[in-house]
Structures are given as C-alpha cells and as structure tokens.
Amino acid sequence: MAAPEKTVDVAIVGLGPVGAALGAMLARRGVSVCVAEKDGEIYPLPRAAHFDHEIMRLFQGLGIAEAVLAHARPAPAYRFQNAAGEVLMHFDMPPGASPSGWSPSYMFHQPGVEEALRSLLTGADVRLGRRFEGLVQDGEGVTVTLAGPRGPETVRAGYLVGCDGGASAVRKAIDGALDDYGFDEPWLVIDTRVGEGARLPDINLQICDPERPTTCVLMGPGRHRWEFMLKPGEDPAAVMDDAVIAGWLAPWGGLEHLTLERKAVYRFHGLVAQSWRSGRVFLAGDAAHQMPPFLGQGLCSGLRDAANLAWKLTEVLAGRADDALLDTYQPEREPNVRAIVEQAIFMGRVVCAIDPEVAKARDAQMIADRAKAAGAPRPPGPASTLAAGCILEGAAAAGRFFPQPWAGGSRLDDVLGDEAVMITRGAWSSDGPRSMALDAVALAPFRAALARWLDDQGADAVLVRPDRYVFGAGEPDVLARAWRAWSRQPVAA
Ligand SMILES: Cc1cc2nc3c(=O)[nH]c(=O)nc-3n(C[C@H](O)[C@H](O)[C@H](O)COP(=O)(O)OP(=O)(O)OC[C@H]3O[C@@H](n4cnc5c(N)ncnc54)[C@H](O)[C@@H]3O)c2cc1C
Structure with a gap:
C-alpha cells in the first residue's frame, strides 16, 4: 500500500552534490524540502576534482568553508604542454587572487565535500533508497511518485527540481530534449593515493601528446588523478588492466608509489537540455547539462544552478515575487553553461589531437600565439556575467559577479x-x-x-x-x- 502523501515546498530528486547543495540552500532559508535519492549512501568515489572560487564562496555561504577546506587544496597553476614538455598554454592561479577573495581554483576529494553538504540537511526530509518513478503536475503543485523499500511513496510539492544526473529520469518525464555538441571521447580515469617517492607535479597538467593525450591533476590532499585518452579501436576493458595502468603511470613513479583508488572509463561529451523548466518542474546540474572535464566546471555549473534557483524559489514560495521570476533561471544560467561547454570542448580538441601532423601544427601555432600574447592569460573558466534576467538592464555593473572584500x-x-x-x-x-x-x-x-x-x-x-x-x-x-x-x-x- 502506498505510504501517506507528504506535502513540502520543494521536492528534489537526486542527492548528488547539486541536489544536496540546493536542499541545503533552501532549508537554511526556511523552505521545506524533501530529497529523494535512489542510492543508500554517498557515491564513495570522486568524479569532480576541481572547483573554483565562486563555488568556495557558495560553500562559505552555507557555513561549510572550513569543512570543505579539510578536503581541498588550492591549485596554483594549470598548464598545457606538448610531448616535448614545451608550454602551449599556462594559467597562474595565485592563492587569494579572485573576486571572492578565495583562491581561483581548488582541487578536492568529492566524497568529503558531499558529506559536508549532507550534514546541512539534518532538518530536511531526506529519503535514501527511493527511486523517482514519475510526476503529475497541476496548477497548484507536483505529485511525485517514488519507489521505496516498502513500496511506492508519493510526495506533493510546490515545485520539483530534478538533480538526478546525466541520465535524469525527471528530464525524461518532462520530455527534455538535449542539444548534443558532438564531442564524444572515451578516457580512462585513474585516481590514486600518493605514497612516498612518487614524482608528481605540483600544478595541473594537460599533456598534449598525440601518442597518449593525458591529464595529470592534483586532487584533495594525498591524492592525484590521471586521465588517459583511449585511441580509436582501443578496448576499454583492456586498458583497465593494472599492468597497462602501471606502464602508463611509470613516468610518475608507477604503482610502487601510488595506490590505485579507482579506475573507470568515461565518455566525455557536451550536452545541454533545451528546456530547463516545464511548469513546476526544473532541471539542475548534470540533469540539465554535461561537459567534458577539461575546465573542471561540470559540478561548478550545477552548483551555480542551485544558487540561482534557491533564492528565486524562496522568494516565490514566500509570496514576495511572482512565479515568473523562475522564468529567469534558464536565461540567466544557460548562456554561461553553453559558453563553458564550448570552451571545454575547445580545450578538449586541443588535447585530443592524435594525428602527429595535426599535433605538430597545433604546437607551432600555440607556441607562436603564446610568444605574441602580452602578459599572463586569464585563468580559464567562466566569466559568469548575466546579460539578461533579474537585473536592472542598463544600470552600472548589472549582472556582474559582486566581489567579496x-x-x-x-x-x-x-x-x-x-x-x-x-x-x-x-x-x-x-x-x-x-x-x-x-x-x-x-x-x-x-x-x-x-x-x-x-x-x-x-x-x-x-x-x-x-x-x-x-x-x-x-x-x-x-x-x-x-x-x-x-x-x-x-x-x-
Ligand atoms: C571523470 C570526471 C571528472 C570530472 N571532473 C570535474 C571537475 O573537476 N570539476 C567539476 O566541476 N566537475 C567535474 N566533473 C563533472 C561532475 O562530476 C558532475 O557535473 C557532477 O557530479 C554532477 O552533479 P549532480 O549532482 O548534478 O549529478 P550526480 O553527481 O550524477 O548526482 C545525481 C544523483 O541522483 C541520483 N539519481 C539518479 N537517478 C535517480 C532516480 N531515478 N531517483 C532518485 N535518485 C536518482 C544518483 O544516484 C545521484 O546520487 C567530472 C566528471 C567526470 C565524469
């Protein structure tokens, strides 16, 4: 028999980092929240490894900056280099040099940060082991059906936000079509614990070697990540062999000095949902957009979605703003997301060149461009200025990110x-x-x-x-x- 229906202001499907952050942002503003998550526990292995200063500022706003910093460290620089070690692009990211006052970039251990986010949900109705099954909406709210351990459950909510990741069932339930940017590359991701004797760079590297395009980045303290591009025809199962991995990690000390924490093949792609709102249902995070990780911005973008949506839902639910305020969510967020997806794909195409002649021409062009450019380039990442939406268009600084002294x-x-x-x-x-x-x-x-x-x-x-x-x-x-x-x-x- 179905459990009795419960009524809340906002139902969230998916307790990944975006769902947890959105739930926490709403709960601290007094909005009643129910979060449904299909899994029983936090996914134990990281996907994201990087977040930027704006995200650190959001964590600060949630009161978990210190808890997050226990799992994070600043990333001092990001460099693209060729097989010979020549620098193609280099971005310095000195600590504190950002409009938020935080470091421009942090490398982190995702499960620890997710724990900090979930600790903020103690007052919310969090339902683990519940899979979203369907929704029905009317003028007053949304009825959400979940499959729980003791049978079906329903939740009635003013609004529903699908934070249920790339395969989002909520997106499918609102017939959300995706724009596909046509980038689809398989990469082997290796996460390690670092032991004594490992020879590791202290900055993040993209090694644009046509023989094996490789990403080598810091993670949270004591951990390091590599991503190796698979070439056409390579068998994902074969490259997961520890002997293959040991060979690929040999330049950094191999498995003697590094302990494998996980290995997985991911397909990196660029997808953006065409519609992020259908009536009382919204999409946020990977449910709304996915991007290759070359800028480390997938999760960051999802957390920006959460910050944008949280205050607007609060204002509308409190009767201080018209429901149409929620129509500004996608116009404010989408241009920023698409710009980042395109920039990440551009960077991906730089890295992913496997034709030696193409790589040689790329190197020559980028080295020449670098020599011509005056001064250090800006760190990669979003210039997240709002061009339209809930701003006073024409007013000074309208839509700009406000600095935090x-x-x-x-x-x-x-x-x-x-x-x-x-x-x-x-x-x-x-x-x-x-x-x-x-x-x-x-x-x-x-x-x-x-x-x-x-x-x-x-x-x-x-x-x-x-x-x-x-x-x-x-x-x-x-x-x-x-x-x-x-x-x-x-x-x-
Ligand atoms: C290799 C790799 C490296 C990356 N590196 C970075 C990086 O450095 N920086 C960065 O910002 N981003 C990075 N990303 C992207 C980042 O991991 C994602 O953007 C982020 O995890 C998305 O968070 P989310 O909460 O939207 O979705 P998810 O983390 O996918 O969470 C979705 C949640 O919804 C739950 N769920 C799914 N379906 C249902 C259902 N039917 N019912 C109930 N619950 C459901 C899932 O169990 C899950 O808990 C990387 C991704 C990959 C793959």
Missing part, C-alpha cells in the same frame, strides 16, 4: 547574510530591500573597498542579489523601485 579574518558575505541587500553610501531607508549603509559598524572592515567599488561605478548604491550577482548599481531609490517592480511583475527575460 576580506579584511583580516572577516569576509563581506558573512556580514551580508542570505538575502538581497542594498549597500548605500549614506543613510537610506525604505520598505525594501534590506539595506546597509557604508558607515554601519558591521561594514567598517570593508568600507574602503566598497567605497572604491562604488566610485568605480559612479554609483551611490549597489543592490546585490542573494547569489552575489549585482542587480544594478546607481541611485538607491531607483534600484529599490526596480527591484520591487521586478518582484511583483517580472519583466520578460
């Missing part, structure tokens, strides 16, 4: 909190949004940096969204009026 041990976001906030030069009050003047005691450590930022924009105020993107900078009354209008009747994106 640090002063001593304190960080701006710890003062700003979870809601949208207007930071004003002088005293200002209105019936919303929440505001803080630069002379507020709490802002004292950051006053000079914030004043400089406002000077640069020629603005008296900035309205920062809960996900730390700028709604707009300008006159506080103008910003507040636009924000309130937006909430009541969002402009079509």
Whole structure:
C-alpha cells in the first residue's frame, strides 16, 4: 500500500552534490524540502576534482568553508604542454587572487565535500533508497511518485527540481530534449593515493601528446588523478588492466608509489537540455547539462544552478515575487553553461589531437600565439556575467559577479547574510530591500573597498542579489523601485 502523501515546498530528486547543495540552500532559508535519492549512501568515489572560487564562496555561504577546506587544496597553476614538455598554454592561479577573495581554483576529494553538504540537511526530509518513478503536475503543485523499500511513496510539492544526473529520469518525464555538441571521447580515469617517492607535479597538467593525450591533476590532499585518452579501436576493458595502468603511470613513479583508488572509463561529451523548466518542474546540474572535464566546471555549473534557483524559489514560495521570476533561471544560467561547454570542448580538441601532423601544427601555432600574447592569460573558466534576467538592464555593473572584500579574518558575505541587500553610501531607508549603509559598524572592515567599488561605478548604491550577482548599481531609490517592480511583475527575460 502506498505510504501517506507528504506535502513540502520543494521536492528534489537526486542527492548528488547539486541536489544536496540546493536542499541545503533552501532549508537554511526556511523552505521545506524533501530529497529523494535512489542510492543508500554517498557515491564513495570522486568524479569532480576541481572547483573554483565562486563555488568556495557558495560553500562559505552555507557555513561549510572550513569543512570543505579539510578536503581541498588550492591549485596554483594549470598548464598545457606538448610531448616535448614545451608550454602551449599556462594559467597562474595565485592563492587569494579572485573576486571572492578565495583562491581561483581548488582541487578536492568529492566524497568529503558531499558529506559536508549532507550534514546541512539534518532538518530536511531526506529519503535514501527511493527511486523517482514519475510526476503529475497541476496548477497548484507536483505529485511525485517514488519507489521505496516498502513500496511506492508519493510526495506533493510546490515545485520539483530534478538533480538526478546525466541520465535524469525527471528530464525524461518532462520530455527534455538535449542539444548534443558532438564531442564524444572515451578516457580512462585513474585516481590514486600518493605514497612516498612518487614524482608528481605540483600544478595541473594537460599533456598534449598525440601518442597518449593525458591529464595529470592534483586532487584533495594525498591524492592525484590521471586521465588517459583511449585511441580509436582501443578496448576499454583492456586498458583497465593494472599492468597497462602501471606502464602508463611509470613516468610518475608507477604503482610502487601510488595506490590505485579507482579506475573507470568515461565518455566525455557536451550536452545541454533545451528546456530547463516545464511548469513546476526544473532541471539542475548534470540533469540539465554535461561537459567534458577539461575546465573542471561540470559540478561548478550545477552548483551555480542551485544558487540561482534557491533564492528565486524562496522568494516565490514566500509570496514576495511572482512565479515568473523562475522564468529567469534558464536565461540567466544557460548562456554561461553553453559558453563553458564550448570552451571545454575547445580545450578538449586541443588535447585530443592524435594525428602527429595535426599535433605538430597545433604546437607551432600555440607556441607562436603564446610568444605574441602580452602578459599572463586569464585563468580559464567562466566569466559568469548575466546579460539578461533579474537585473536592472542598463544600470552600472548589472549582472556582474559582486566581489567579496576580506579584511583580516572577516569576509563581506558573512556580514551580508542570505538575502538581497542594498549597500548605500549614506543613510537610506525604505520598505525594501534590506539595506546597509557604508558607515554601519558591521561594514567598517570593508568600507574602503566598497567605497572604491562604488566610485568605480559612479554609483551611490549597489543592490546585490542573494547569489552575489549585482542587480544594478546607481541611485538607491531607483534600484529599490526596480527591484520591487521586478518582484511583483517580472519583466520578460
Ligand atoms: C571523470 C570526471 C571528472 C570530472 N571532473 C570535474 C571537475 O573537476 N570539476 C567539476 O566541476 N566537475 C567535474 N566533473 C563533472 C561532475 O562530476 C558532475 O557535473 C557532477 O557530479 C554532477 O552533479 P549532480 O549532482 O548534478 O549529478 P550526480 O553527481 O550524477 O548526482 C545525481 C544523483 O541522483 C541520483 N539519481 C539518479 N537517478 C535517480 C532516480 N531515478 N531517483 C532518485 N535518485 C536518482 C544518483 O544516484 C545521484 O546520487 C567530472 C566528471 C567526470 C565524469
């Protein structure tokens, strides 16, 4: 017999890192959440190994920065080199050099970070061992059917978010078609624990050797990862043989100094769902998009989805914003995701050249380009500026990622909190949004940096969204009026 139906604000299918983060972001804002996960435990082996400063800032916002740092370390640089060791591209990523104040890039051990995320869900209705079976939606909500250990269960929710990964059953349930970027390469992924005597680089490398394109990257403390491209006709089962792996790892000390933690062949591809919303159902994370890992941005993109959706769902459920605010989710996130997918595929094509003549021409071109380029190139990764959506288009800095000054041990976001906030030069009050003047005691450590930022924009105020993107900078009354209008009747994106 079906278990009694439970009603919540938001049901989430999939307790991977994106589902867990979204659940935590909603729960801390007082939204009731039910998360259904088919597996009984956290997947014990990492897929993602890298996240960027923006994601570290999200972890900070969730109060788990310290817990995450126990499983992470900064990545000081990312280099593409050819078989002869000549540098094709090099990106320095010095600690602290990011708009968030965190290091630009971190390498981490995924299960530890997932544990930290799940620890935030103690107050939520988390149902492990429940497989999503189907959904029915109407004007008021969504009824979700799960297959549980004691039979079918149903959950009634205002909204449903499918965070159920690349094979998303939720996506299929809403007939979500995927755009395929036509990149499809098999790679062997090897994760190791590092022993004494291993000869490891202390930066991340793409070794663009046409004989065997190879990725060699740090992971969390004490671990290292390699990815080896399989050539056409190579048998995935054969390359999983430990003797083959030992040979491929020989330049770094081989299996004498490295303990295999896992080996798996993945197909790297680029896929983006055409529609991320159907009525009251949304897709986030790998359910909405998948990309080759050459930029380490698949999970990062999913966590940005979660941050974008969490505050909007909260505002709509609390009756402070019209449901149409949720229509801005895909227009805000999709261009950023597609740009990253395309950039990751571009980098993949650089790495994956296996024709020696093509590789030789690539090397010559890239070495010449590098010699011509003035200054160090920007670290790879997203310029996640919003071009449209819930922003005051035309206002200074609208859609830009708001920097987070640090002063001593304190960080701006710890003062700003979870809601949208207007930071004003002088005293200002209105019936919303929440505001803080630069002379507020709490802002004292950051006053000079914030004043400089406002000077640069020629603005008296900035309205920062809960996900730390700028709604707009300008006159506080103008910003507040636009924000309130937006909430009541969002402009079509
Ligand atoms: C080799 C490799 C390296 C990568 N490196 C990086 C990197 O360095 N940086 C980065 O940012 N990204 C990286 N990625 C991508 C990253 O791993 C994914 O983008 C990320 O794991 C997606 O998280 P998710 O929560 O959306 O999906 P998943 O992690 O797939 O989680 C989905 C969850 O949904 C559950 N589920 C599925 N179906 C159902 C159902 N029917 N009912 C209930 N539950 C269900 C699953 O059990 C799972 O727990 C890499 C990927 C690979 C393969």
